[in-house]
Structures are given as structure tokens and as C-alpha cells.
Amino acid sequence: xxxxxxxxxxxxxxxxxxxxxxxxxxxxxxxxxxxxxxxxxxxxxxxxxxxxxxxxxxxxxxxxxxxxxxxxxxxxxxxxxxxxxxxxxxxxxxxxxxxxxxxxxxxxxxxxxxxxxxxxxxxxxxxxxxxxxxxxxxxxxxxxxxxxxxxxxxxxxxxxxxxxxxxxxxxxxxxxxxxxxxxxxx
Amino acid sequence: xxxxxxxxxxxxxxxxxxxxxxxxxxxxxxxxxxxxxxxxxxxxxxxxxxxxxxxxxxxxxxxxxxxxxxxxxxxxxxxxxxxxxxxxxxxxxxxxxxxxxxxxxxxxxxxxxxxxxxxxxxxxxxxxxxxxxxxxxxxxxxxxxxxxxxxxxxxxxxxxxxxxxxxxxxxxxxxxxxxxxxxxxxxxxxxxxxxxxxxxxxxxxxxxxxxxxxxxxxxxxxxxxxxxxxxxxxxxxxxxxxxxxxxxxxxxxxxxxxxxxxxxxxx
Numbered sequence: 001x002x003x004x005x006x007x008x009x010x011x012x013x014x015x016x017x018x019x020x021x022x023x024x025x026x027x028x029x030x031x032x033x034x035x036x037x038x039x040x041x042x043x044x045x046x047x048x049x050x051x052x053x054x055x056x057x058x059x060x061x062x063x064x065x066x067x068x069x070x071x072x073x074x075x076x077x078x079x080x081x082x083x084x085x086x087x088x089x090x091x092x093x094x095x096x097x098x099x100x101x102x103x104x105x106x107x108x109x110x111x112x113x114x115x116x117x118x119x120x121x122x123x124x125x126x127x128x129x130x131x132x133x134x135x136x137x138x139x140x141x142x143x144x145x146x147x148x149x150x151x152x153x154x155x156x157x158x159x160x161x162x163x164x165x166x167x168x169x170x171x172x173x174x175x176x177x178x179x180x181x182x183x184x185x186x
Numbered sequence: 187x188x189x190x191x192x193x194x195x196x197x198x199x200x201x202x203x204x205x206x207x208x209x210x211x212x213x214x215x216x217x218x219x220x221x222x223x224x225x226x227x228x229x230x231x232x233x234x235x236x237x238x239x240x241x242x243x244x245x246x247x248x249x250x251x252x253x254x255x256x257x258x259x260x261x262x263x264x265x266x267x268x269x270x271x272x273x274x275x276x277x278x279x280x281x282x283x284x285x286x287x288x289x290x291x292x293x294x295x296x297x298x299x300x301x302x303x304x305x306x307x308x309x310x311x312x313x314x315x316x317x318x319x320x321x322x323x324x325x326x327x328x329x330x331x332x333x334x335x336x337x338x339x340x341x342x343x344x345x346x347x348x349x350x351x352x353x354x355x356x357x358x359x360x361x362x363x364x365x366x367x368x369x370x371x372x373x374x375x376x377x378x379x380x381x382x383x384x385x386x387x388x389x390x391x392x393x394x395x396x397x398x399x400x401x402x403x404x405x406x407x408x409x410x411x412x413x414x415x416x417x418x419x420x421x422x423x424x425x426x427x428x429x430x431x432x433x434x435x436x437x438x439x440x441x442x443x444x445x446x447x448x449x450x451x452x453x
Binding site: 015016018019020022023026027030031034040043044047048051052053055057073074077080081112113115116117119120128129134138139141148149151152153154157166169170180181 | 187195197198199204205208209211212214215216447
């Protein structure tokens with residue numbers, strides 16, 4: 001059964017049709033939630049809530065459209081709301097900065113993976129809309145059109161916001177994480 | 187490093203990102219779906235209100251013209267817009283209104299001459315910071331026009347569901363309202379617009395939206411609270427999964443859409 005058919009079945013109350021759709025999209029939904037929240041337990045909560053919310057509103061969803069951007073849109077909204085409550089996000093952010101990896105871990109990790117973590121730290125210093133767009137485009141590898149679908153804006157808006165976000169990110173990297181672009185800058 | 191090289195570098199690093207193992211969600215989600223057989227009510231008041239609505243709708247279904255009228259409405263989020271019927275309909279029964287709770291419409295002529303005392307009497311007056319701490323959804327502000335600034339008045343009204351009202355005064359006429367934005371949590375308030383003279387379908391970003399022009403009555407209800415207000419201005423309504431937005435202004439449709447598309451969460 002293709003996605004569109006599964007969505008129609010699920011919208012009519014068939015929970016067994018919803019299960020393969022959850023399986024197909026759970027990784028992207030969980031990863032976006034994790035990137036936005038920085039905590040795997042919170043990310044799991046949000047991912048689960050995303051699929052429950054989506055199920056609830058499935059009748060209003062156009063089954064001819066791809067499901068993933070809609071799910072990511074819900075996850076992004078829920079994670080953003082979670083970040084605003086109880087300072088959880090900031091606590092996670094502080095942990096991310098405070099917890100230096102042990103020497104053993106450092107040896108195990110490749111330099112590139114440590115750099116990926118540094119990139120994440122750099123992105124976390126951006127404001128929320130900028131973070132969302134960077135995560136969607138570069139971490140989840142969504143196209144401009146898909147990103148526009150998630151953020152519910154025009155593709156041109158994605159491009160202009162992306163450009164501004166990248167400029168800010170580049171400044172942050174140059175100032176705080178220059179190793180990420182070492183060898184490239186004159 | 188030029189822009190393209192920078193993007194390539196970002197993409198390469200992002201692809202190396204280490205994530206925790208993705209939890210197996212399918213089983214837990216479907217288990218929760220199977221156990222949640224009853225709809226969730228926000229409160230007894232809302233449940234009671236829904237019961238009344240169900241009873242009312244059931245009895246109206248017995249009358250063919252009323253049935254036709256009930257089914258012919260446009261819904262955006264929590265807002266239902268009832269176009270002018272072609273057949274006679276049953277007039278809605280309006281209950282008494284707690285005056286202090288009534289939000290102000292953007293362009294009500296009866297109020298526009300001396301709006302400030304009324305705004306000061308409205309329930310739930312607060313600050314943006316306090317409002318954001320109080321509600322679960324992000325409060326958004328227009329970034330267009332660029333000189334609009336922050337709202338002059340902020341209200342949070344909570345009766346089994348949160349409703350944020352932001353009001354900007356007209357800088358040229360500081361006793362009149364330029365713009366008001368209602369941010370309404372879905373699953374809470376129900377807004378009903380009766381027979382606006384103009385109903386036009388449009389879009390805010392990629393979201394379907396409806397543009398209405400007054401005058402027409404708006405009925406806002408939640409649980410056992412219900413009130414009616416007369417809207418003379420224009421209204422743009424759109425919704426996402428969690429929130430319904432209603433922008434009231436005397437500006438044109440094009441300007442209203444620009445304002446709506448410029449909304450950004452408060453920092």
C-alpha cells in the first residue's frame with residue numbers, strides 16, 4: 001500500500017494503517033525534536049505526541065501531499081513550545097556546553113564527528129526560527145520546497161531566511177569555532 | 187570560503203552528526219491510540235457545552251432548512267463562517283455576555299471614538315513577557331510593517347482554553363485601533379461568524395485563509411461563556427495544527443496577508 005492509501009485508511013480510524021507510517025517517519029521526527037531540544041527523553045516525548053496529534057487531525061490532511069513535512073511541522077511546533085516551558089532547553093544547552101567529552105571518548109570519536117557536535121553548538125546559539133531552517137535544510141537534508149512546506153512559508157521566504165541564518169552562523173563559527181572552517185579562510 | 191563551499195561544509199558536518207538511537211514509536215503510539223477511546227475534554231464546562239451543542243444539532247437536524255444551513259459553513263481552525271443562506275434558518279440564541287471579557291473589534295464605530303477606557307477595563311490585560319509565560323503556544327508578532335513595533339495592549343483570556351489578544355493603536359489617532367490579532371488555542375474557543383457580506387478565499391503562506399468584511403455578528407463561545415460582538419472591519423482567518431489566527435484591520439486584503447505572513451515568534 002502506498003503512503004496516500006495508508007493515510008486514507010488511517011484517517012478512517014484504522015490504527016494498523018498508521019503503524020507503518022510511524023515507522024517510516026519516526027527517525028526524522030525524533031531527530032528534529034532532538035536537535036531542537038537537546039535531550040533524547042524530551043525528543044521521544046515530542047515525537048510520540050507528534051504522531052498522536054497527527055492522527056487526531058488526519059482527516060483534515062490532504063492525503064495527496066507528502067506526510068513528512070506535515071509531521072515535521074507538528075514536531076517543530078511542539079518542540080518549540082516545550083523549549084519555552086520550564087527552561088528545559090536552556091538546561092540542556094548548558095549541559096551541552098559544560099559536559100566536555102572524556103579523553104577516551106575523544107579518542108574514539110573521529111575529528112569530523114566532534115566537529116559536527118561543535119557545529120550543533122554553533123547552531124544552538126541562533127534564534128529559534130534560524131535553528132529550524134538550518135536543521136531542516138542541512139541536518140535533515142530537506143529540499144527548499146520541503147522546508148517551505150514544514151515552515152508553511154513560500155520557497156522565496158525560505159531562501160531569504162536561509163541566507164540570513166547562514167550569515168549569522170558563519171559569524172558565530174568564525175568567532176567561536178574557527179576550527180570548523182580552518183584551512184578555508186584566508 | 188565562498189557561500190557554496192560553506193554550505194557544502196555545513197552539509198558534510200551535519201551528515202556526520204551522531205544522534206541517539208531512534209526509539210521504536212510505532213508500538214507505543216498505536217497502543218495509546220487503541221486505549222484512548224473517549225474524547226478528551228478540557229473541562230466539565232466544555233464537556234457540558236459540547237453536550238448542549240450535540241443536543242441542539244440533533245434537534246435541528248429534524249428540520250430540513252436548518253439542517254442545510256448547519257452543514258453549509260466554512261471552517262478554519264476554530265472559526266466557522268456561515269455564508270448568507272438561501273433558505274430561512276433558525277437564528278442562534280445568544281446568552282448574556284460578561285462585559286469585561288469582551289475583546290474589542292478592530293474597527294467598531296461605537297467604540298472607536300473613545301477606545302482607551304474600554305481597553306483598560308478588559309479582562310486579562312498583561313505584558314507580552316507574562317503572556318508568553320502563561321500560554322503554551324508561541325506568541326507571534328508582525329515584522330511587517332517594519333515600524334509597527336510591539337502591541338500597545340496585550341490580553342490573555344483563559345476560560346478552559348487560552349486566547350491571546352494583541353492590539354496596536356493607530357499612531358495617527360491614538361484613541362483608535364489600527365490592528366488586532368487574536369491567537370486562539372485550538373480545542374478551546376469556538377468562533378462563529380454569521381453571514382459576512384464578503385467572504386473571499388486566500389492564502390497565508392501555504393495555509394488556506396478566509397477574508398471577510400463586515401458588518402456581521404461574531405459569536406465567541408467556550409464552555410458556558412458566550413458573547414457576541416459586531417464587526418465592521420475586515421478579518422483574515424487562518425490556522426495551523428494548534429492555533430487559529432484572526433487578524434482584524436481596516437487595511438486591504440493584500441496588506442493583511444503581508445502582515446500575516448510576516449508573523450514571527452517573540453524572541
